[in-house]
Amino acid sequence: MVELKPCPFCGSANISILERYTMCGTVYYVACGGCFNRTKESEDKDKVIDAWERRIDDGNKTDM
Numbered sequence: 001m002v003e004l005k006p007c008p009f010c011g012s013a014n015i016s017i018l019e020r021y022t023m024c025g026t027v028y029y030v031a032c033g034g035c036f037n038r039t040k041e042s043e044d045k046d047k048v049i050d051a052w053e054r055r056i057d058d059g060n061k062t063d064m
Helices: 045-053
Strands: 015-024 025-033
Touching: 015 045, 025 045
Parallel strands: none
Antiparallel strands: 015 025
């Protein structure tokens, strides 16, 4: 099981990788069970996980 970061909007740890079946195949997305924020859908499961895990401040912190 993949451990995902909490929701960047509400802080909920109730995060799920979900799949939806379409006529063209399976698509995946990551969704928050707290505020229902979610990623875009993709046929590539790793791509939606990477999108969820990315944060604007990752590696871009500055001392002020």
